[in-house]
Amino acid sequence: MSQTAQTMDFDFVIIGAGSAGCVLANRLSADGRYTVCLVEAGGSDSTPRVQVPAGTITLYKSPQYSYNFESAPQTRLNGRSLHCPRGKVLGGSSSMNSMIYIRGMRSDYDGWSAAGCKGWAYDDLLPFFKRSEGNRLGQDETYHGTGGELSVDRPRDPNPLSQMFIDAARGIGLPHNCDFNAGDPFGVGVYDVTQKAAHRLSSYRAFVHPVLQRKNLTLLSDCRALSLRLEGSRVHGVYVEKEGATLLLNAKREVVLAAGAIGSPHLMLMSGIGDVAHLRESGIDVKHHLAGVGRNLQDHLDGLVTVRSSSAKTLGFSLRSLPKVVASPFKYLLRKKGWLTTNYVEAGGFARTRYAAGGDPDVQFHFVPGYRSHRGRLFEYGHGFAIHTCVLRPKSIGMLTLSREDKRAPLIDYNFLAREEDARVLIEGIKLARSILASPVFDPIRGKEMLPGAYVQSDVALLDYIRAHAATVFHPAGTCKMGIDAGSVVDPQLKVIGLEGLRVADASIMPTLVSGNTNAPSIMIGEKAADMMLADARRGKATYESAMSAA
Known part of the structure; x- marks a missing residue:
């Protein structure tokens, strides 16, 4: 130099x-x-x-x-x-x-x-x-x-599907957790965010x-x-x-x-x-x-379960959502409400698979009240919802x-999946995510599961899916x-x-x-x-x- x-x-x-x-x-x-x-x-x-x-x-x-x-x-x-x-x-x-x-x-x-x-x-x-x-x-x-x-606050205007996720998760034994940063993080809820005045x-x-x-x-x-x-x-x-x-x-x-x-x-x-x-x-x-x-x-290695829906309550682009999309800048500027306030993963939480050691959760959920593309695209036409599941303590x-x-x-x-334990935990985490999405809570807006897909059920098939589609949570x-x-x-x-x-x-x-x-x-x-x-x-x-x- x-x-x-x-x-x-x-x-x-x-x-x-x-x-x-x-x-x-x-x-x-x-x-x-x-x-x-x-x-x-x-x-x-x-x-x-x-x-x-x-x-x-x-x-x-x-x-x-x-x-x-x-x-x-x-x-x-x-x-x-x-x-x-x-x-x-x-x-x-x-x-x-x-x-x-x-x-x-x-x-x-x-x-x-x-x-x-x-x-x-x-x-x-x-x-x-x-x-x-x-x-x-x-x-x-x-x-x-x-x-x-x-500043640590709640999302200004959470999508109604975030509450549906919380209600559905309670149905499989995950409690509503109002504060993941105090005591036991186990459970689900709306995440606190680093925002101030909706910015x-x-x-x-x-x-x-x-x-x-x-x-x-x-x-x-x-x-x-x-x-x-x-x-x-x-x-x-x-x-x-x-x-x-x-x-x-x-x-x-x-x-x-x-x-x-x-x-x-x-x-x-x-x-x-x-x-x-x-x-x-x-x-x-x-x-x-x-x-x-x-x-x-x-x-953190991540596996996705993504579901199509016909409901325009979800975040997405369609003719039915066009009025909401067009109105969103005005709603944000005037009231700090609406679509532009979302961080896309407003709700989530922590769960234990059967492999969790010492009682601590070993997977984390990030719920998306919108359709996550099954093709990896940034935007996909239409509506849906999804759960990201990640391995919290990778080996x-x-x-x-x-x-x-x-x-x-x-x-x-x-060097992902060098240790088999990570694959086992992620497979079980995806099963938990599917159990949440199978709740009757989602019946009114349910559509086709695009990933992993209904035909992917066995542990072997889920592992193949993970190898083909898993990503990182950054x-x-x-x-x-x-x-x-x-x-x-x-x-x-x-x-x-x-x-x-x-x-x-x-x-x-x-x-x-x-x-x-x-x-x-x-x-x-x-x-x-x-x-x-x-x-x-x-x-x-x-x-x-x-x-x-x-x-």
Whole structure:
């Protein structure tokens, strides 16, 4: 990398203005003592496609707002490559997700602690969840915060089919759960969402946009990180590209990678930090051997049950729904009601299959009050409804490496269904989803099951269906694993093992994937990382002042 690049100096440099990075930028710059630079490769989020909840469906394959990664062919999924969208916009994936506020289960975090990650048990982390949260629902303050920047509310105008789903699920023994983030998440209900006044509230809009006036906070958007600047065992900064020019952002204290489970390990590998054999094979100069970088990739594998319907109560395009579609912009602008308020997965919940261990749910449902195309299309004419079912605690572990064809691109291999347990759980989860949809509650609007299809009944046939159609819920995690074993990339303080001046703070540090959606846990990770960094900075200042006083 050029040594003549223009330089800019900061105390902290954060790579990635996503769920965790925006929290870090806010907390580290809050008291004005430290200069902070937040770097984001994507651009502005000022579009209805991002701000209006229903716009989320237009973002997943957008070349402007999404990194449209494709996985390596999945051996056990009939050689299919899977789409892996990641947010390329201020707010990162929190600007394109379904806005569901789920934290995961107590046992997830207690498991991290039991594996050696001291300070990461559920009781340790609850204060950080509460710090961010601005709960608008009057939920139990034992579990919820009311003064945080992240507004947590209910969908403004849930589709009536969402209540039908809840009623049908109760018929198979799943209770109505009004708060998945307090106590036992078992049951079904309408999901809480990160919205404010019927608009998406991304991490950027919650934590950074309101404080852009801070003189010690610099935001560089449309700015791509190229590589880390290493000297010996210390990271001193980051080379970035903006408007065709290369800049060096020096970090007097620390660089923090918050680019997500794809971006953070990829930047480390491109900087020569990773498994020595892989780096040499890829033609990258080895700066620091760390075998775990890019390993431990986990995601939630998802199976779909989708049903046709003749009812225009469901979300969909048809002559019968045309008046509702045409009226929706006016209803949204005037009353903040109607179709444009939907996040498409308003209701869902958590269930136990016969393989659930320890009593915790092992599958999650996302109910869609509209037709999910059996052909994989973004839009399909007509009406229907669907349930997505995902495996909450996958045993199959994948990895991220550098592509041989283009080392600037990550090669993502989920390694789905490497462990038979995952297939067994998903098969049972799909059976539960079918049981819900078989309820008499749906009889008035019932149509043909398009996927898996009535002829797909046996476990063998369902497994064939999963191999042909299963996808991901877009929750990649674990590729910069936190821990104390040989496969770990960061320690429990999120410092990269064997290096100084570099931390990672995003979903990539999860030792095991949380049992639910990953946005809220990533925001929590940003909160805890900022707390640890500020504590270290204060200790460092106190040590320096003590030494000067003694001198």
